[in-house]
Ligand code: SF4
């Protein structure tokens with residue numbers, strides 16, 4: 001399942017997509033530690049799979065939470081994306 | 094509760110012909126949303142009764158009221174229900190539900206039942222949020238997104254606009270089709286800025302119906318871009334409050350070039366129905382384990 | 384010869400007449416619904432104040448979100464360019480400019496010469512700019528000047544969940560129903576907007592000195608919340624709303 005967490009407002013689209021089919025194969029769950037803003041948590045989803053998801057109060061402010069990881073100049077690969085071994089995390093912006 | 098954003102009636106319904114006492118299984122789903130709450134009771138996988146009413150100040154009470162109202166006049170009691178699943182934003186606060194499942198999964202499952210297994214894309218436009226879901230032939234979610242941050246593209250956004258133009262919200266749809274030529278969409282997405290834009294357009298001499306058409310088309314376009322993120326596959330269904338606004342729905346269909354399916358049930362109960370179907374499956378599972 | 388800087392914002396229009404780095408006259412009016420017309424009237428007014436006829440102005444440079452609406456301008460400059468210019472003129476040590484107006488929030492990183500090095504915007508969403516506070520003041524039934532002061536006497540931290548100006552209005556109304564003190568709500572409102580402004584600024588990297596300009600630079604509650612969120616002192620010019628117009632006028636002067 002492609003789970004899109006985030007929002008679209010007047011200024012743009014801010015979605016983090018978690019590919020749960022990939023995520024479910026992961027044992028290390030490194031995203032949890034890697035994210036300085038504590039955006040992720042591990043949940044048991046509706047189909048009884050243990051996967052990462054975006055904490056609900058974060059999903060309405062991702063543009064701002066992720067801003068320090070996305071400087072205009074010298075942007076590196078995002079910590080969450082880098083940490084995720086199965087490459088399950090994708091950002092839309 | 095502040096204002097009532099989408100006019101709908103509180104109601105309950107029951108299938109008089111079903112004899113629930115002989116049913117192999119009795120399950121229920123309760124959807125406690127931010128504006129309204131629904132309960133659906135299934136007997137042996139068939140819809141037996143349902144109710145829809147306004148959500149009160151707290152979730153446990155709203156859930157209780159919803160289920161009581163669905164049970165009313167059926168002779169069935171809460172204890173007769175073998176498995177209950179809660180959904181909606183108040184789902185974790187329903188004391189008598191055995192399990193909570195998100196509204197996304199429940200919505201997909203409910204739509205699969207209502208529209209049949211050919212439905213692949215579901216758009217739910219509620220009073221305060223908008224969901225786009227793609228599912229498989231069993232109603233399992235393949236991709237989804239939710240937008241509950243921004244009022245644009247929700248019933249609330251439309252209500253703000255209706256208030257500004259002093260047009261009853263239910264007349265917006267028809268009025269929007271009275272323009273001779275479709276105007277360009279309002280350029281500001283943000284409801285706050287679109288309001289100022291509308292005032293400027295009115296000042297420039299645009300009649301109200303043109304402004305309304307322009308807003309409906311902006312809203313439709315916005316929703317289409319959300320749908321595109323999850324991917325649009327036929328068959329396509331629209332549920333929720335704005336689903337009743339032809340001004341927006343008609344423009345979405347036009348932009349996507351697909352017709353939305355016509356529902357056989359009230360789409361308001363899709364979430365609760367899905368929850369009841371999950372309850373049914375979970376009940377079967379526990380039975381087979383014992 | 385005198386030059387003019389015109390800054391047409393979403394809420395207010397500001398005009399400055401400058402000669403040899405001296406301000407001859409200035410004017411601030413509400414932009415209103417007829418942007419172009421308002422700006423022309425305001426321009427006439429400021430000329431009268433300066434005792435000048437239109438042909439005495441050698442160059443008119445326009446900035447602000449409504450800059451396209453002004454028919455007398457000779458050229459246009461971006462808001463960030465005008466902000467950087469105006470701010471560095473007033474504070475030569477300025478490296479980061481935070482401009483929070485009604486419709487937009489901007490973070491500008493600038494060089495010692497007042498040139499733009501980098502910038503970030505909060506635009507097209509009212510929750511990211513001064514409109515947010517205005518909407519909340521309305522929900523609290525407070526004048527805009529009061530809401531900021533009130534936030535300073537707040538005694539408890541309460542969270543604001545809504546991230547949209549429209550939904551936040553309802554949240555404020557329910558907080559009021561729950562008898563939450565207005566001062567605490569006001570504080571939460573300012574903390575929320577300050578946090579969105581500081582995250583935006585972090586995208587460009589924050590370097591001292593940090594200067595706050597724009598209409599929101601007059602809001603004491605916002606200043607307080609922003610300082611705390613950034614963990615830094617911030618400097619504020621005496622007339623923070625005029626910095627964009629000043630920058631535009633300085634650019635006009637350089638180009639003549
Ligand atoms: S690191 Fe990637 S795969 Fe592992 S839990 Fe996090 S998202 Fe899932």
Ligand code: SF4
Pocket residue numbers: 034035036037038039065066067069078079080081
């Ligand atoms: S970009 Fe940074 S803040 Fe955003 S989710 Fe990834 S690690 Fe967390």
